Amino acid sequence: MPSFPRRLAAACAVVAASLAGPGRADGQADGGDVAVQVGDAPIFRSELDAAVQRAAQGRDLAAADAARLAAETVEQLVNERLLEREVEEKQIAVDEDEVTEVVTRMRGQLAVRRIPIETFLAQVGRDENSLRGQIRLELGLNKLLVPQVTAAALDAAFARHHRDLDGTLVRASHVVLRPDSGRGAESLPDMERRAAAIRARVLKGEIGFADAARRHSAGPSRRQGGDLGFFPRHGLMDEEFARQAFALAKGEMSKPFVTAFGVHVVLVTDIRPGDVRRDVLRPQLEKLVLQEAIREIVDRRRRTTTVEYAPGVPHFAPDDDPRAPARRVIMEKPAAG
Numbered sequence: 327m328p329s330f331p332r333r334l335a336a337a338c339a340v341v342a343a344s345l346a347g348p349g350r351a352d353g354q355a356d357g358g359d360v361a362v363q364v365g366d367a368p369i370f371r372s373e374l375d376a377a378v379q380r381a382a383q384g385r386d387l388a389a390a391d392a393a394r395l396a397a398e399t400v401e402q403l404v405n406e407r408l409l410e411r412e413v414e415e416k417q418i419a420v421d422e423d424e425v426t427e428v429v430t431r432m433r434g435q436l437a438v439r440r441i442p443i444e445t446f447l448a449q450v451g452r453d454e455n456s457l458r459g460q461i462r463l464e465l466g467l468n469k470l471l472v473p474q475v476t477a478a479a480l481d482a483a484f485a486r487h488h489r490d491l492d493g494t495l496v497r498a499s500h501v502v503l504r505p506d507s508g509r510g511a512e513s514l515p516d517m518e519r520r521a522a523a524i525r526a527r528v529l530k531g532e533i534g535f536a537d538a539a540r541r542h543s544a545g546p547s548r549r550q551g552g553d554l555g556f557f558p559r560h561g562l563m564d565e566e567f568a569r570q571a572f573a574l575a576k577g578e579m580s581k582p583f584v585t586a587f588g589v590h591v592v593l594v595t596d597i598r599p600g601d602v603r604r605d606v607l608r609p610q611l612e613k614l615v616l617q618e619a620i621r622e623i624v625d626r627r628r629r630t631t632t633v634e635y636a637p638g639v640p641h642f643a644p645d646d647d648p649r650a651p652a653r654r655v656i657m658e659k660p661a662a663g
Contacts, residue, residue, distance in 0.1 A: 364407040380451035413466035493600030499552035521582035
């Protein structure tokens with residue numbers, strides 16, 4: 327989507343990153359089969375099918391991947407409904423002239439590139455009603471959330487996340503247990519028990535971590551006693567692996583956790599502090615404050631909103647942690663009879 331003013335762009339980027347919001351065409355609220363009921367707000371099957379099609383972008387997906395994509399899209403649409411209700415209840419007014427202004431700006435930016443907006447909408451699988459609905463939500467969230475980006479909030483975000491942003495490098499070793507090729511995800515509980523037993527032996531001093539890695543790890547780093555060297559928070563390691571490692575202090579060992587590569591136990595052996603100044607990090611800190619505000623709204627409203635899924639609609643188990651995608655369980659209510 328073409329650029330917006332800085333504050334609005336930050337909020338829109340958060341919505342996209344947190345929700346990958348598919349957008350809703352206003353006309354879809356008039357009827358059709360309901361795929362998901364979010365409180366008193368329906369998500370229609372036609373809307374869900376269109377959003378999944380956009381997300382798939384014509385790819386030929388295996389059945390398991392298609393089910394996961396559908397579940398992710400359902401979650402995004404549910405989150406969008408929850409955010410819409412928060413904006414409504416907070417009585418955040420968005421004038422249609424404001425929406426039109428953004429659309430007009432988009433038209434101008436696209437015109438510079440000689441792209442008609444109709445062509446752009448066709449490429450992203452939307453119509454103008456859907457686009458206006460998404461802009462309306464983003465404008466409302468912008469009005470609701472941007473006032474929360476205070477100096478105190480930025481200071482608190484820096485205190486919590488500075489290692490993730492300031493160029494800090496972590497050195498870690500790990501033991502990784504691979505899933506049984508014949509059992510796949512069914513072998514995870516056994517692997518977690520094995521990983522916990524290995525961790526307990528290391529904590530008791532019965533075996534050193536490097537020896538444990540050499541004996542038990544399935545990764546190539548076992549030859550170096552599990553040592554992976556230094557790595558940054560983003561861009562090099564699996565996201566969940568890096569998140570877990572950067573949450574540890576030097577000398578601290580993680581509990582077993584799951585990534586797409588298996589079950590890990592991580593020991594942080596060294597930390598090289600970053601030196602990027604706080605003032606340089608302001609854009610990233612603003613984004614974090616907004617992301618955390620959106621996550622708080624969604625989590626709070628999910629606890630108090632009944633979400634009902636129609637038969638045949640893939641969705642994630644209610645207690646799943648979105649930050650641990652390898653552990654997320656896809657559910658689907660069977661058809662009656």
